Amino acid sequence: MRFPILACSALILGIAATPFAMAQTARTPAKSPPVGGEVRYFTGLGDILGDLPVDAFIREIHDGGKITSTVLDVCYSASMGSEHKDRFAVELKADGQKLSGTGQTTEEKLPVTVSLTRKPENRAITFQGKITIGDKTSEVTSTDNTDSDQREFEAAQNTDDSITANPADFTELSPQSLALRVKRENFADLLKSLRNDDVELSLDSLATDCAALRSGTQLVRFDVDPQRAGALLARLKTAPGVVAAGWTTGSYDTERAVRVPAADWRKDGKIDRDHLASALAASASKILKAQAASTKWSDTTGELTITMKRPNTLVPSLNLTDTLEVSALVGPEKPGNTDRLVIWLGVPTTTTRDETSGPHLNFADSAAGDETENTYTDDDGLVQGIAADLKGQRWDAEQAAWK
Structure with a gap:
């Protein structure tokens, strides 16, 4: 459930909370369109800064058949592969088909000069010209541009932060x-x-x-x-x-969760972590046919890691050992102290090692170089078994309810 990284890409598509800013700095409020004005956007501008990853758009305000305002908004990577971004928003003045303007980037404070020609061609628009940032000039040739309205543009730029100040429960969000x-x-x-x-x-x-x-x-x-x-x-x-x-959302899936009565697992008003860890380890070991080795709670994230071991059966005579790890997150069903706890279970992982005495085998295809690791795939029985052992309920995605 974690959010993936939001990054500006070479897809020339502005990802903006206030994409129609009219000023040179990102924090300046946007100007309101004039009464009767229609806002149009061009977002498929192509590689307008050469090979640099760019997120750019042109915003026009139309009043009848006349364009009354044009802004070029460009966010770009400082260099290929760089995570550092800079941005400029330049208001362009029109002289017939020619558009020109100057400004400054918001981060590096580099001077910007824009000189473009806007040409209608076959029901589309071509933009040609030059953009100079600092001492670097880029040739611009962007053809077959069609525009979109405010609603379409905002729908394309929509980014859901999934920040919920007062969630009703944690079925979609994570308590951690x-x-x-x-x-x-x-x-x-x-x-x-x-x-x-x-x-x-x-x-x-x-x-x-x-x-x-x-x-x-x-x-x-x-x-x-x-x-x-x-x-x-x-x-x-x-x-x-x-x-x-x-x-916000996290890394656990509610379909891999078990809801249990909180009173059974509380002591002195808090979760009895020793009792709960012991019960979860015993249940998981039984279901996965392994022997519990250790349990450990993270003081940082509140997650429990259960470690188990069992013989590897690939070549029985080698006496290899599989080490299984299962993570679990335990939290309230909803914000505050409630009468229900939810146990979110991670997908088990298996690591194979040679733990025999004396010389031992090393295995390739792993980050560490001396072990092999894979994800345990057929583990719905783990969630189902723990729900049965702890007398808990599972989430029914079709009914959107605990069952």
Whole structure:
């Protein structure tokens, strides 16, 4: 359920919270179209900065048959393969078919000069000319451009942050996964403050993407122990520069979850982790026909890792060992203390090693070089078996209810 990394791509498609900004900086409010004006967008501009990955569009305001305003908005990578982005939004003045304007990039403060010609050709528009950023000039030839209206453009740019401040429950969201939208000028200070909160940051959310450059805000995601999530979120909502805060999606699937009565697994008002870990390890070991080796809770994310071992049967005489790991996240069914807990189960993984005494075999095709690892595939029986052993319920996706 984690969000994948949002990055500006060479698909020339603006991903923007406020994509119609009319100014040179991403934080300047957009100008309202004139009364009676119609806004049109061109998004398929091609490789307008050579080989650099670019996310760009042209925004026009039409009043009757006349174009009253044109803005070229370009977000681009500083170099091939670079995660560093820069952006400019230049208002172009018209002289017949010629469009020209100057401006400055928001990050590197490089001077920008744009000189284009807008030519209607076969019910489409061709843009030709030059764009100079700093001391580098790029030739522009973009043909067969058709426009879209405001509704179509916004639908294409829509990015769902999935930040929910007050979720009814955690069937779609994760009790450990939080997200904040922060003003860019406060972003670094907020990250520094999280050093004191023992959280696990999503590294991809640290990159400044085109949406951040255009909106002036940045999204940060992180996981934290569900038992601390509510209090931490309440504090961060009031932190400088935070404009939105809440829970978001995570890495576990509700279809691999078991709902159990909370009273059976609580002690002194908190989850009895020792009792629950012991029960989950015993159930998983029985179902997977393995021997429990260890259980460990993460103080950072609140996840439980269950480790089990069993003989590998590929070549029985070698006495190889399979080590199985199953992760689990335990949290409330909904924010706050509730009468139900949900146990989200990860997909088991299996690692094969030679643990015999003396010289041993090493296996290829693995990151470590001395073990093989694969994902356990036929494990619906694990979720079903744990639900039965813990007298819990499973999620029925068709009925959208616990059964």
